[in-house]
Amino acid sequence: MMRASSTKSKGTRELSLIPNYTILSLFLLFAIGPLLVLLFNSLKNRAELGNNPLGIPTSITWDNYPRAWDVGNFSTTTLNSAILVAGTVAAVLLLGGMAAYSLAKLDLPGGNGLMLYLLVASSLPIHLFLVPLFFFWRQLGLVNNLFGLILIYIAVNAPLAIFLLRSYMVQLPRDFEDAARVDGASEWQVFTKVVVPLSWPGFLTVGLVVSLAVWNEFLLATVFLTDQSKFTVVTSYYNFTTQFSRDWTLTSAAAVMMIAPILVIFLIFQRQFIEGMTQGGMKG
Amino acid sequence: MGKPMTMEKSMSTERLHDARASWRKGAFFRKKVLPWLFVAPILLINITVVLGPALSAGYYSLTDWSGIGAANFIGLDNFRRILLEDSSYKSAFVNNLIWLGLFLTVPIAMALVGASVISPIRRGALFFRLALFVPYVLPSVIVANLWRTLLDPDRGIMGWLTDQGVPGTDIALLGRQNTVLPTIAFIDNWHWWGFLMVLFLAGMQNISRDLYEAARLDGANRWEEFRDVTIPGIRPVLVFMVLMTAIWSFLTFDYIWILTQGGPAGASEVLSVLVYKNAFQAFQAGYASAIGLTMSFFVGIIISIFIVLRRRGWEI
Structure with a gap:
C-alpha cells in the first residue's frame, strides 16, 4: 500500500486511495461474481448453458422459473x-x-x-x-x-x-x-x-x-x-x-x-x- | 409499594396486621415468583430441548443404545473404541484441526485486509460493506451447490481454465482426497469472511483518528499504522472471533455434509459427520452420543484455555 504523506491536498488523498478501491473491486468480484453467474444461468436454455456455462446469456428464457x-x-x-x-x-x-x-x-x-x-x-x-x-x-x-x-x-x-x-x-x-x-x-x-x-x-x-x-x-x-x-x-x-x-x-x-x-x-x-x-x- | 403504607393509619391494629401479612405475601409473590413466571415458558422449552437431551447424551454415551428400545450399560467401552479402534475418528479429528488452521488464518487475514481498505474510504464505503456481507445471508445449500457448479471440472471455472490451456486445472477438486477438504473450507469461507470483515470494520471505526495522526507524525508507514494502531484498536473483537472460530471449527457440519457427506473415502469427514452417520445411518446412537460428548469436551478445552490466559493477565 502507498505511503501516506502528512501534507496532502484533497486530490492526492483521493489518489492514495486507488489501491484501496483496486483491492475492493477484486473482493467485490469474488463476492458478487458467483451470484451473477447464478442469475445468468437461470436465464439460459440447456443448450446454451452447455456452450456457455459462465457468461452472460445471449438470449433470455424465463421457462426455467415456472x-x-x-x-x-x-x-x-x-x-x-x-x-x-x-x-x-x-x-x-x-x-x-x-x-x-x-x-x-x-x-x-x-x-x-x-x-x-x-x-x-x-x-x-x-x-x-x-x-x-x-x-x-x-x-x-x-x-x-x-x-x-x-x-x-x-x-x-x-x-x-x-x-x-x-x-x-x-x-x-x-x-x-x-x-x-x-x-x-x-x-x-x-x-x-x-x-x-x-x-x-x-x-x-x-x-x-x-x-x-x-x-x-x-x-x-x-x-x-x-x-x-x-x-x-x-x-x-x-x-x-x-x-x-x-x-x-x-x-x-x-x-x-x-x-x-x-x-x-x-x-x-x-x-x-x-x-x-x-x-x-x-x-x- | 406505597398503597398499603398510606392506608395504615386508618386501620385497626388487627386489620393492620393482616394487611401487613398479605402485603408481605404479595411482596414475596411479586419479587420472587412473578419474575420467574415471566421466564418459565422459554426456560422450560430450552431445558426440554437442550439441557435434558444434553445430560442424557452423557448417560447414553455409556451404553450400546441403538436409538430404539433399551440401552445396555457398557461403561467406558464407547470411549475405548474412540481412542483405540476407530481410525475414522482419528482422521476426522485431524480434519477438524486442519479446518481450524485454515479458518484461523485465511478468513481473518482476508477480513483484516478488507476492513482496513474500506475503513479510510468515504465514497462507496456503505456499498462495499453491504456487497461483501451479502454471501453471509445466503443459505448453505445454495452456496454449496453454486460453488459445486462453479468448480465443476467440465463446465465450471476449472473447465474454462483447462480450455485456456492452464496446466493442472483438469481436476475435480471435490472428488479428490487431497483437495476436497481445503476446497470445502474455501466455499464455506466465501460465505463467512464478509461477516468477519463487518465486525472488524465496526471495531476500526471506533479507533480515534488522533491515534493515526500521532502515528503519522512519528513517521509511521501504513504497515506500522496497521500493526501499532489498528490491530491493538480492534483487539477485543479480534480475540473474541479467534475464540469463536476455534470453537466453531470443532462443530462445523453443513458445508461438508451438503457437498460430500464426508467423502471421498472419508477424506472430508469431521466429528459432526461421524455423529450424524453413527446416529442416523448406523443406528449406533450410544456411540454417536459419545462422539458428541468428545466434541463438547474439545469446546470446553478451548474455552478453558481462553479463561486461563485471561487470568494470567493477557488482555484478552
Missing part, C-alpha cells in the same frame, strides 16, 4: 418454511421478550445464574443433544411435525433473543414503567403496554435475525423433517440438487427464487440485520 417452481414443489415448501419462520419468530419474541423483561426490569432473583445458563446452553454443540433429542421427539410424535421443529428452533434461538432484548430493555428509563405501576398497572400490562412499544426496534432486529436463521437452517430441518410433504425450501433444494444435479438451468432458477426474497428483505433492513447479527456473534 418449471423449477413445479418440480421443486415450491408451493408446499414455501408454506412449510413460512410456518416455521412465523411460529418461531412469534414465540421467540413473546416468550423471549417476557424473559428479557424479567431480567432487565423485575430484578429476577438468580438472574445472573440464568444468564450463565443461557450462555452455556448456547455454546453446547447441537451434535451433543441432537441424538437423544431426535429419539425423544420421535417417541412424542414430534418428528415430521412442524410444531415439533418450531419448539426446537425456539429453544435454540432463545439465548440470542433474550440477550439482545435484555440489553435493549436495560437502556429504557424506569420512569415510564413506574408511572404505569403507580396507575395500578400489573406487570403484564407494564410489559405489553409500556416496555414492548418502547423497545420495538430491538424486537424488529431479533425478529429479522431469527427469521433468517430459521429460513436458512439446514441441519435440524434435515434431521427432523424427513417426509417430502414437510420439506422446507432449504431441505427440498438439497434433495432437488441431488436429483437434478446436471440441470443447472433448473437448479439456478430454483436458487434465484430462494435468494431473491432474502436479498430484498436484507437490503431493506440491512442496518437491523447487520446490527443484530454482529451483536449476536459477539455475544455468542
Whole structure:
C-alpha cells in the first residue's frame, strides 16, 4: 500500500486511495461474481448453458422459473418454511421478550445464574443433544411435525433473543414503567403496554435475525423433517440438487427464487440485520 | 409499594396486621415468583430441548443404545473404541484441526485486509460493506451447490481454465482426497469472511483518528499504522472471533455434509459427520452420543484455555 504523506491536498488523498478501491473491486468480484453467474444461468436454455456455462446469456428464457417452481414443489415448501419462520419468530419474541423483561426490569432473583445458563446452553454443540433429542421427539410424535421443529428452533434461538432484548430493555428509563405501576398497572400490562412499544426496534432486529436463521437452517430441518410433504425450501433444494444435479438451468432458477426474497428483505433492513447479527456473534 | 403504607393509619391494629401479612405475601409473590413466571415458558422449552437431551447424551454415551428400545450399560467401552479402534475418528479429528488452521488464518487475514481498505474510504464505503456481507445471508445449500457448479471440472471455472490451456486445472477438486477438504473450507469461507470483515470494520471505526495522526507524525508507514494502531484498536473483537472460530471449527457440519457427506473415502469427514452417520445411518446412537460428548469436551478445552490466559493477565 502507498505511503501516506502528512501534507496532502484533497486530490492526492483521493489518489492514495486507488489501491484501496483496486483491492475492493477484486473482493467485490469474488463476492458478487458467483451470484451473477447464478442469475445468468437461470436465464439460459440447456443448450446454451452447455456452450456457455459462465457468461452472460445471449438470449433470455424465463421457462426455467415456472418449471423449477413445479418440480421443486415450491408451493408446499414455501408454506412449510413460512410456518416455521412465523411460529418461531412469534414465540421467540413473546416468550423471549417476557424473559428479557424479567431480567432487565423485575430484578429476577438468580438472574445472573440464568444468564450463565443461557450462555452455556448456547455454546453446547447441537451434535451433543441432537441424538437423544431426535429419539425423544420421535417417541412424542414430534418428528415430521412442524410444531415439533418450531419448539426446537425456539429453544435454540432463545439465548440470542433474550440477550439482545435484555440489553435493549436495560437502556429504557424506569420512569415510564413506574408511572404505569403507580396507575395500578400489573406487570403484564407494564410489559405489553409500556416496555414492548418502547423497545420495538430491538424486537424488529431479533425478529429479522431469527427469521433468517430459521429460513436458512439446514441441519435440524434435515434431521427432523424427513417426509417430502414437510420439506422446507432449504431441505427440498438439497434433495432437488441431488436429483437434478446436471440441470443447472433448473437448479439456478430454483436458487434465484430462494435468494431473491432474502436479498430484498436484507437490503431493506440491512442496518437491523447487520446490527443484530454482529451483536449476536459477539455475544455468542 | 406505597398503597398499603398510606392506608395504615386508618386501620385497626388487627386489620393492620393482616394487611401487613398479605402485603408481605404479595411482596414475596411479586419479587420472587412473578419474575420467574415471566421466564418459565422459554426456560422450560430450552431445558426440554437442550439441557435434558444434553445430560442424557452423557448417560447414553455409556451404553450400546441403538436409538430404539433399551440401552445396555457398557461403561467406558464407547470411549475405548474412540481412542483405540476407530481410525475414522482419528482422521476426522485431524480434519477438524486442519479446518481450524485454515479458518484461523485465511478468513481473518482476508477480513483484516478488507476492513482496513474500506475503513479510510468515504465514497462507496456503505456499498462495499453491504456487497461483501451479502454471501453471509445466503443459505448453505445454495452456496454449496453454486460453488459445486462453479468448480465443476467440465463446465465450471476449472473447465474454462483447462480450455485456456492452464496446466493442472483438469481436476475435480471435490472428488479428490487431497483437495476436497481445503476446497470445502474455501466455499464455506466465501460465505463467512464478509461477516468477519463487518465486525472488524465496526471495531476500526471506533479507533480515534488522533491515534493515526500521532502515528503519522512519528513517521509511521501504513504497515506500522496497521500493526501499532489498528490491530491493538480492534483487539477485543479480534480475540473474541479467534475464540469463536476455534470453537466453531470443532462443530462445523453443513458445508461438508451438503457437498460430500464426508467423502471421498472419508477424506472430508469431521466429528459432526461421524455423529450424524453413527446416529442416523448406523443406528449406533450410544456411540454417536459419545462422539458428541468428545466434541463438547474439545469446546470446553478451548474455552478453558481462553479463561486461563485471561487470568494470567493477557488482555484478552
